[in-house]
Amino acid sequence: MSDPTAASIVSTPPVEQPTGVGAPADAGVPENARREKPRGLLGDAWRDLRRKPLFWISATLIVVFVLMALFPSLFTNGDPENGTLTNSRVEPSANGWFGYDVQGRDVFARVIYGARASIVVSLLSVLGTLLIGGTMGIIAGYRGGWVDALLSRIADVFFGLPFVLGAIVILTTFNGSGTSNSKAEIMALVSISLIVLSWPVVMRLMRSSVLATREADYIVAARALGAGTGRIILKHLLPNCLAPLLVYGTIMVGTFIGVEATLSFLGVGLKSPVVSWGIMINEAQNYIRVSPFLLFFPSAFLVTAVLSFVMLGEAVREALDPKLR
């Protein structure tokens, strides 16, 4: 993503004290003394997080949204896909809390069922982006030389594409008006296009933290003790480079929910009969003058979902960033 906020999130984690390397040193120490080993970065962050109201508010909201995505029938027994035309654009009332849309479908049920598509797509895309970008970043940073140069130029190519524009081109090519993809295929396509366009950012993030920790003493020590490349990367490099990725990933979930809605809104992302907030906003835009409530409810849910993930990301960043302590 060409999102400038990405750069500000990057901060290399402090070099952690290696634990468990000097095994002979505590050979004579009784078993209970080992509990006093220093907490890791994540343990510290967790202690910090537990004290923040922002963290609890956003975490609660996220739990509610995840429940909505998993078990929508807990929240509503309405039908999100079929409606009665006589109910077309009926205002909110005691019967239909959020009113009915143009096709007479229950807006409340649709808003609840809409959580699933948004959250599944954004979680999948974030996981894929972190996996691909992270792997590429580790390879580029650790190997260096021509591998680094090649991978960085490839990343530049994808970075040079404007995000929304690139996603539209990819999606109209594979998911255009003439194609008949199933629900799962459409969701996979949207995820893939988000991954393809956003992995370079994660790769740059990972590459710079690997470069910063690659020459640290504990890595040199591990190599001197005979650890292989795989062990060094998995046991030593990865845990110490994970913090910025974690923060960026959390914020990215929120951003991707917004991007998925934008693409669906433009008519190139998810499509009916999939229920999603972006589609609902797209359908409501023509009735903005007569029935603004059609626009209001899906927007409110979308905004709350995006905000709760972004707030969680900010809380995690504050907890992980030692400069702010």
Add this chain to the structure above:
Amino acid sequence: MGRYLLRRLLQLIPVFIGTTFLIYWLVWSVPGDPFAGKCGERACPDAYVNMMTEKFKLDQSIWVQYGNYMQNLFQGDFGSTFGGRPIGDIIATSYPNTLKLAMVALIIEAVIGLTAGVLTGLRRNGFLDNLVLVSTLFLLALPIFVIGFVLQWLFGVQWGIVKPTVSNEMRISELILPGFVLGSASMAYIARVARTSIAENRRADYVRTAIAKGLPMRRVVGVHLLRNSLIPVVTLLGTDLGALMGGAIVTEGIFQINGIGRQVFRAIVTKESATVVSIVVVLVLVYLLMNLLVDLLYAALDPRIRYE
């Protein structure tokens, strides 16, 4: 500096070729039949297919097609739509509109973002600081089409202060609302960067020296502090201009502005392959050059940075 510039320009070439080839391949090669749906309900007549195949070298490999296209492009020929309209014309009529909108957005975000950032950076942890932090969080998190629709409905429909859509004359007064929407995310980001930068520099030695010399506070802030703190903001504005000129698809759609974003979206939806590729090539070029310009600007503004 000269060698650095040369190296950066050389690095641009593979990126430019890679990006444009990717788009070319996606638009022309992947969908299969380029003539599907071009001539209404019936199949395209042979004469037309032959003419187009000849013109775009569609019977040859994609590498030849791409080379041919690039050759024409560098001679100033952007190609023409399937209907025969020169694409250079489309770009020439719509690009000034996008530029105008981008400028309005840039000015709005610079003024509001900077004011908020400077005020909160000087006085941290007050009511204003918290207000700005919360509102920037909102602006950063909300998708632009939600902001656009809500503001359009509030100002255009509910209160009737402005017209909900922009007319063809593109008056500046009509562009204020779309400009605000387009620049909203960057505005929040500028406010945050300016706030951090000012707060950091306030403790710098040169500020203390200036105060110790007995300079009035206005001069300390206005001359010494601002000049040094605004370097990251200026570079941010430059990057943003590059992004704004290519990323106005949603805003132009909502407010019905006849700009380049709307043209490219229409071209994508109606499968005008030649138009899509040409406009995207222009946008990518602008984006890459703006990023280069920002890096150079950085060195010019901050004497501590020197490129070898």
